[in-house]
Every structure is written in C-alpha cells, then in structure tokens.
Amino acid sequence: MSGTNLPATVDQIFITFTHWVAHFFPSAFQPIVADVLGVIGIISVFPGLFAITVLLERKGLGRMQNRYGPNRVGPWGLFQPVADGIKALTKEDVVPFHADNVVHFLAPLILLTAVFMGFAVLPVGHHMELMNMDAGLLFFFAMGASSELSVFMAGWSSRNKYSLLGAMRAVAQMISYEVPLLLTSVIVVMLTGSLSLPRIVEAQAGYSGILPHWYVFTPMGFAAFIMFGIAATAETNRSPFDLPEGESEIIAGYFTEYSGFKFAMFFIAEYLAMFSISGIATTLFLGGWAAPFSFLTVVPSWFWFFAKVMCFIFVFIWMRGTLPRLRQDQLMNFAWKFVLPFTLVDLVVTGIWRFMGEGILRWIVCSLILIATYLIMGRTGMVRKPFAPRSYRYAE
Amino acid sequence: MLGEGIIKGMLETARNFAGSYVSKERLITVQYPEEREALPENARVFPFLVYDGPEWLPGLRCVACQICEKECPPKCIYIDKSADKKPDAAGKPQNYPTRFDIDVSVCMSCQICVEVCPFDAIKMDKQFEYSTDDRFGGLLLDREKLAKSNEYYHQIHPVEANEVDTRLAEERAAAAAKAKAAAEAAAAKAAAAKAAAEKAAAETPAAAPAAEKPAAPKPPTSGGGGA
Amino acid sequence: MSPVFYILSIVTIAGGLAAVLLKNLVHCALAVSVAFAGLALLFLSLDAQFVGFAQILVYVGAVAILVVFAILLTRGSDQPRESFFSRTWGIGLVVAAAVFAVLGWAVLQSSSALPRESAVPVASVHDIGVALVGRYVLPLEIVALLLTAATVGAVIVAMHEKDGTR
Numbered sequence: 062m063s064g065t066n067l068p069a070t071v072d073q074i075f076i077t078f079t080h081w082v083a084h085f086f087p088s089a090f091q092p093i094v095a096d097v098l099g100v101i102g103i104i105s106v107f108p109g110l111f112a113i114t115v116l117l118e119r120k121g122l123g124r125m126q127n128r129y130g131p132n133r134v135g136p137w138g139l140f141q142p143v144a145d146g147i148k149a150l151t152k153e154d155v156v157p158f159h160a161d162n163v164v165h166f167l168a169p170l171i172l173l174t175a176v177f178m179g180f181a182v183l184p185v186g187h188h189m190e191l192m193n194m195d196a197g198l199l200f201f202f203a204m205g206a207s208s209e210l211s212v213f214m215a216g217w218s219s220r221n222k223y224s225l226l227g228a229m230r231a232v233a234q235m236i237s238y239e240v241p242l243l244l245t246s247v248i249v250v251m252l253t254g255s256l257s258l259p260r261i262v263e264a265q266a267g268y269s270g271i272l273p274h275w276y277v278f279t280p281m282g283f284a285a286f287i288m289f290g291i292a293a294t295a296e297t298n299r300s301p302f303d304l305p306e307g308e309s310e311i312i313a314g315y316f317t318e319y320s321g322f323k324f325a326m327f328f329i330a331e332y333l334a335m336f337s338i339s340g341i342a343t344t345l346f347l348g349g350w351a352a353p354f355s356f357l358t359v360v361p362s363w364f365w366f367f368a369k370v371m372c373f374i375f376v377f378i379w380m381r382g383t384l385p386r387l388r389q390d391q392l393m394n395f396a397w398k399f400v401l402p403f404t405l406v407d408l409v410v411t412g413i414w415r416f417m418g419e420g421i422l423r424w425i426v427c428s429l430i431l432i433a434t435y436l437i438m439g440r441t442g443m444v445r446k447p448f449a450p451r452s453y454r455y456a457e
Numbered sequence: 458m459l460g461e462g463i464i465k466g467m468l469e470t471a472r473n474f475a476g477s478y479v480s481k482e483r484l485i486t487v488q489y490p491e492e493r494e495a496l497p498e499n500a501r502v503f504p505f506l507v508y509d510g511p512e513w514l515p516g517l518r519c520v521a522c523q524i525c526e527k528e529c530p531p532k533c534i535y536i537d538k539s540a541d542k543k544p545d546a547a548g549k550p551q552n553y554p555t556r557f558d559i560d561v562s563v564c565m566s567c568q569i570c571v572e573v574c575p576f577d578a579i580k581m582d583k584q585f586e587y588s589t590d591d592r593f594g595g596l597l598l599d600r601e602k603l604a605k606s607n608e609y610y611h612q613i614h615p616v617e618a619n620e621v622d623t624r625l626a627e628e629r630a631a632a633a634a635k636a637k638a639a640a641e642a643a644a645a646k647a648a649a650a651k652a653a654a655e656k657a658a659a660e661t662p663a664a665a666p667a668a669e670k671p672a673a674p675k676p677p678t679s680g681g682g683g684a
Numbered sequence: 685m686s687p688v689f690y691i692l693s694i695v696t697i698a699g700g701l702a703a704v705l706l707k708n709l710v711h712c713a714l715a716v717s718v719a720f721a722g723l724a725l726l727f728l729s730l731d732a733q734f735v736g737f738a739q740i741l742v743y744v745g746a747v748a749i750l751v752v753f754a755i756l757l758t759r760g761s762d763q764p765r766e767s768f769f770s771r772t773w774g775i776g777l778v779v780a781a782a783v784f785a786v787l788g789w790a791v792l793q794s795s796s797a798l799p800r801e802s803a804v805p806v807a808s809v810h811d812i813g814v815a816l817v818g819r820y821v822l823p824l825e826i827v828a829l830l831l832t833a834a835t836v837g838a839v840i841v842a843m844h845e846k847d848g849t850r
Binding site: 121125126127379382384436439 | 458459460463466467469470471473474476477478483484485486488
Binding site for chain 3: 164195199202205206209214217232239254255256
C-alpha cells in the first residue's frame with residue numbers, strides 16, 4: 062500500500078490487514094484464513110454494537126420520557142451493558158419441566174445462527190463483504206425466513222400458553238410482513254437489475270454534482286423505502302409491531318420460558334436482526350457505504366455504513382418511544398390492505414419509470430401516481446370502522 | 458392524511474428528547490440516595506417507642522400492657538412483661554417491657570398500635586431505610602433500636618407531638634390537682650386525726666410524724682389511677 | 685461424489701425418515717424442514733444458488749410454517765392413541781412405490797438422453813430471469829393465474845364462513 066493515497070488506505074485498512082495476516086499461512090489456506098477473519102470480525106463487531114445500542118436505547122427512551130435512563134454503573138451508566146451481560150451469564154438456566162428439551166435447546170441456537178448468517182452478504186464497506194454472491198439479496202431473505210421457524214420452535218417447545226400465543230403472533234406477523242418486505246426490495250432489484258448487494262451499492266455510489274444517486278431520492282424508491290421501513294419494523298418485532306412480545310399482554314411472548322443465557326441469546330438475536338435489517342435497508346435505499354456527498358468520500362466507507370445503520374437504529378428507538386402497540390386486527394389490516402397494495406402499485410410505477418426514459422416527465426408522472434394512491438388509500442382503506450358489539454368465538 | 462398523527466407524535470418525543478438536555482425542569486426524577494425530597498409531616502412508616510428524659514430505659518412510656526401486641530393485625534409485635542416494677546416518668550411504679558420487638562418485615566404500617574396505646578408510648582416514625590443483608594435479625598427491631606426520645610418525636614411530627622405533650626401535661630396536671638386534693642384531704646384527715654390524737658393524749662408524740670410520712674408518696678398513686 | 689454430498693444426503697434422508705417415523709406431529713414438521721434445508725444445501729453444492737436460496741425461503745420459511753400452523757389449528761398435535769401406523773399403510777406403500785418408480789424411470793431415461801460428462805452450466809440469476817420471461821413466459825403466466833385463482837378461492841372460502849356465523 063502506498064502512503065500517497067491516505068483515504069483509500071484507511072478505507073481498505075481491514076482488507077489490507079486480512080491480507081497481511083493471511084500471507085503468514087501457506088497459500089492453500091489463505092482464503093480460509095481470510096474468511097475466518099471476516100467471520101471473527103462480524104461476530105465481534107455486531108454484538109459490540111448490540112451492547113452500545115442497548116445502552117443508547119435505554120438512555121434515549123428515558124430522555125424521550127423525560128427520565129435520566131441508566132446512570133449508575135460507571136460514568137453516565139456506560140458500564141450498564143457489562144453489568145447486564147454478567148447478570149445474564151450468571152443466572153440460573155431454568156427449563157420448564159414439561160418442555161420439549163431438545164427443541165427448547167435448539168431454538169435459540171438456530172435463531173442466532175440464522176441471524177448471524179444474514180450479515181455474511183452485507184457490504185459493510187468498499188470491498189468489505191464476506192461473500193459476494195450473485196443472489197445475495199435472496200440469501201439474506203432466506204436467512205431471515207428461516208429464523209421464523211426457530212421462533213415457532215421456542216414458543217411451541219416451552220409448553221406455555223403465552224409462549225405459544227407469542228410464537229403464533231410472531232409467525233403470523235413475520236409471514237404477513239415478509240411479502241411487502243420482499244416486494245419493496247424487488248423494486249430496487251428492478252432498478253438495478255441485480256440481486257448482488259455490492260452491485261446494488263455500486264449502482265448508487267455515483268454523484269450528480271454533489272448529490273448522491275441513492276434510490277431513496279427517486280419517487281418509487283422513497284415510497285418503497287417507507288414501506289420497507291414499516292415491514293422491517295414488523296419483521297424485527299419492534300414497537301409499534303411488538304405484539305409477539307407485548308409485555309402487558311403475554312409477558313415476553315415466545316421467549317417467556319427462557320432464562321439466563323438463552324434469554325440473552327434471544328435478546329441478542331432480536332437486536333442483531335435489527336442491525337441486519339437496517340443494514341439491508343441502508344444497502345438497498347441509502348447507498349450502503351457510499352458517502353452522502355461527493356466531497357465526503359474521503360471518509361472511510363465503513364464509517365458511512367455504520368453511521369447510516371445507527372441512524373436507522375435511532376429511528377427504531379424513536380418510534381418505540383412514541384407509538385403505542387397495534388392490535389392484532391389492525392396489524393393484519395395494515396399489512397394486507399395498505400402496505401401490500403401500495404407496494405404493488407409502487408412496483409407498477411417502477412415499471413413505468415423504466416420505460417419512460419430519462420427526463421423530468423417521469424419524475425412528475427411517477428410522483429403524482431404515488432401521491433394520489435397514497436391519499437386515496439389513506440382516505441378509503443384506513444377508515445376506522447364503527448365498533449360493533451363484541452362477538453366471541455370460542456375454540457370448540 | 459394517513460400518517461399525520463405519527464409525525465405529530467414523533468415530533469413530540471423529539472421535543473422531549475432534545476428538551477431534556479436543555480431544561481432541567483423536564484427531568485423530574487429525584488436521584489434518590491444523593492438527593493431526596495423532604496417527607497411530608499404526615500408521613501408514617503414504622504412504629505417506634507417514645508421515651509421521656511435523657512435515658513431511654515428508665516424513660517420509656519411503655520408499661521407493657523400488651524394491648525398493641527394483641528391488636529396488631531399481622532402480629533408483628535412481641536412483648537415480654539417485666540416481673541418487677543419501676544417508676545415511670547411520672548414517678549409511678551409500672552411494669553416495663555423486658556422485650557419489645559417489632560418485625561418490620563411483617564409490619565404493614567397500619568398504625569393501629571399507635572391508636573390503641575393508652576400511654577402515647579408508641580408512635581409512627583418517618584424512617585424507612587431499613588434495608589439490610591440480614592433478613593431475619595436485621596429487620597427484627599428490639600426495644601433499644603425502637604426507643605426514640607420525645608425530642609426526636611417533636612422533630613418529626615411537631616404538631617402531633619405538641620398535642621400529645623399538652624394532653625399529657627393536662628393529664629399530669631389533673632392528676633397532680635387530684636393528688637393535691639387527695640393530699641389535702643389526707644392532710645385534713647391527718648389534722649383531724651392529729652386533733653383527735655391531741656385530744657386523746659400526749660403519750661405518743663412520735664406517732665404524728667410517722668403517720669404523715671407515708672401520706673406523702675400516697676397521692677400520686679391515686680392520681681396515676683385516675684389518669 | 686464428494687464427502688459433502690454424502691453428509692448432506694444423510695442429513696436430508698434422515699430428516700425425511702424422521703418426518704415419517706416420529707410420533708409427535710410437530711416434531712415431524714420440524715424434521716421435514718430439516719429435509720428441506722438439506723435439499724437446499726444440496727442445490728447449493730451444485731452451484732445452483734438461486735434454487736437453493738429459493739428453496740430455503742419458500743420451503744423452510746413458508747411451507748414448514750404453514751404445515752405447523754395447520755397442525756396446531758386442527759389439534760393434530762395430540763399424540764395418536766392407537767397404533768403407530770395408519771390402517772391404510774399398504775395402500776400408502778403402493779402409492780409411494782409407484783411414485784418412486786415413475787420418478788426413477790424418468791431420471792434414468794433422461795440420464796441416457798444427456799451427455800454424461802457435460803460441463804456444469806453456469807446459471808446466474810440473470811439467466812434464470814431472462815429464461816423465465818422469455819422462453820418460459822407462458823408456463824410462468826399460467827402458474828401466476830393458477831396462484832391468483834387459488835388466492836381468490838381462499839378468500840371466498842374465508843368470506844363464506846364469516847357469512848355463515850353471522
């Protein structure tokens with residue numbers, strides 16, 4: 062590496078480091094060593110981020126509710142995550158007597174594995190992805206989908222009604238919102254013409270003047286971004302879509318019967334899922350590691366990626382501090398009667414955009430269609446129905 | 458428009474978030490161990506025993522009548538009555554508790570012991586920080602720990618303590634008046650007896666002082682009974 | 685035939701056998717998803733990324749969940765009281781053998797028609813997309829129509845039940 066181009070050196074410093082470590086090994090092992098280093102990077106960076114995020118969330122939520130938040134452990138409560146970790150590790154691991162032991166044990170492992178797998182295809186910086194797959198986006202969503210089964214396993218094997226209810230809610234919600242999640246990413250795929258995540262980022266890394274070519278700055282990209290955000294919130298079971306673990310209703314949902322380190326694994330998996338979905342949203346709509354202005358490209362690419370992810374996380378926390386929990390029927394109505402049709406319209410608009418060619422006209426036409434759809438659907442589809450006398454349907 | 462309310466709500470929380478760093482009034486949390494709010498005068502947490510005078514054991518107002526022990530709903534008071542008697546604050550010989558324990562982990566702060574006590578000997582305290590490592594011994598307060606001076610009582614509940622003191626003073630005054638009357642009656646009786654004795658003869662001149670001596674400690678006994 | 689192939693085959697077949705032989709229906713459903721995952725990994729070991737990931741996404745992510753839902757909503761998770769094997773196991777065996785025979789015959793036929801040592805075709809996602817909306821557009825549209833009809837049918841079934849209860 063030449064010292065003449067400092068920004069590029071700093072940008073690629075982790076790649077250089079990996080190559081430097083790998084060159085101590087015989088050439089046959091070098092790819093494996095590089096992969097292992099990448100994996101170590103992922104499983105050390107993101108849980109570290111998790112610790113920071115939990116602290117930030119608790120402090121931020123506190124501030125939103127005019128409280129201090131944790132400020133006892135260490136200066137400004139900075140060591141709170143450490144204390145939490147020690148607490149989780151030293152707690153007794155209680156397994157319910159009637160639980161299905163094998164399934165109960167496997168559920169958190171599978172969940173955490175599936176969530177970690179998702180990070181493999183995320184380009185966290187220029188040339189910084191563990192796997193550059195042709196079908197990277199599909200891989201990501203496949204891993205996301207396989208975490209649903211472990212959620213069900215956790216809920217079912219606990220032999221607890223709250224767990225089972227939470228699992229059923231979680232699975233129903235994840236399946237419902239996975240459809241719009243996939244469809245919104247299809248919009249990006251239509252614009253890019255590739256399922257490969259590095260390719261998608263590179264397509265957005267250009268600048269006109271100083272402004273970037275992010276997809277969020279196109280009409281259908283913006284609409285898709287909003288819908289993706291909604292679906293992502295529901296996928297990660299975050300408030301206001303936190304029905305699967307609504308504390309006031311079903312204790313902790315599917316992981317009610319987990320304690321100690323297994324509970325911590327669920328907790329970590331939830332936050333890691335948040336990071337990975339924020340990472341994919343960043344990659345798809347916010348230009349991944351690309352700098353927001355052309356003159357800021359001197360700052361390393363990985364910094365931009367993590368900065369954008371943390372912005373996402375902040376919005377997640379912000380929403381959690383603001384919005385109340387939805388009811389089950391509102392959740393389903395919103396998914397199937399608003400988000401899904403709007404995403405389908407957005408898909409059609411993306412087609413129109415592709416075929417109208419360059420020019421200001423397509424901006425106007427696509428924006429108008431989307432705004433009109435939004436207004437009409439907001440007026441008609443989301444009308445609050447008058448309350449009818451409640452009718453109960455008991456299970457036979 | 459759809460989503461308007463969400464944006465409004467988000468702005469509100471954002472205002473809270475930013476505002477909590479700017480204005481201190483927003484953060485209403487009292488950081489307890491370091492800063493604490495003054496308790497209201499009517500705060501009542503756990504009972505304590507009042508004593509008069511400088512020494513706690515002789516000054517205890519409690520006469521071990523065991524009414525509070527019987528009335529206590531969760532039965533958290535344990536009293537052992539003394540076999541001997543000692544003079545109380547007013548000087549009257551009374552029983553006293555050889556053991557007076559209150560289990561504050563059982564106490565439900567109902568204040569019934571205070572209401573039933575005829576001697577104003579047990580009152581409610583403001584002290585609430587009883588947390589301890591010792592789950593059994595540490596929360597079982599004995600009479601030495603429970604005994605607090607009347608000055609302390611004045612300090613925590615001044616209005617109530619003044620009321621109690623005036624009442625006690627009135628009672629004492631009434632008792633003293635009664636005792637005085639009794640003493641006068643006794644004196645009159647003694648005078649009459651003296652007169653009778655004088656009338657009788659002068660063979661027993663030492664009898665009169667001997668009769669007067671036991672009369673002096675006698676009046677408080679009748680006064681104590683009247684209170 | 686690499687060891688990877690054998691390991692994956694054993695996992696897949698074990699999953700399939702467990703799905704048939706286990707007593708608890710939910711365990712069977714979970715075993716089926718193991719078999720699905722094994723199949724997906726087999727596809728991946730053949731460099732068929734798109735098919736492999738689609739297999740995980742659709743089968744592990746959706747079909748297994750649907751199976752589980754069906755089991756839980758129909759009280760099928762109760763342990764069967766009487767005999768472990770269904771009474772009509774003989775017929776089942778015949779049907780399974782017939783299906784296996786047809787599939788085996790088809791595979792043997794095709795292998796004789798194909799060149800034995802052909803180069804591995806490089807099927808990128810792009811190629812699959814082009815083929816789907818190019819050469820195979822008619823089957824694609826027919827499948828789409830069928831799925832739409834099924835969705836509408838499902839909605840109608842659900843609506844009907846709602847009218848009945850009212």
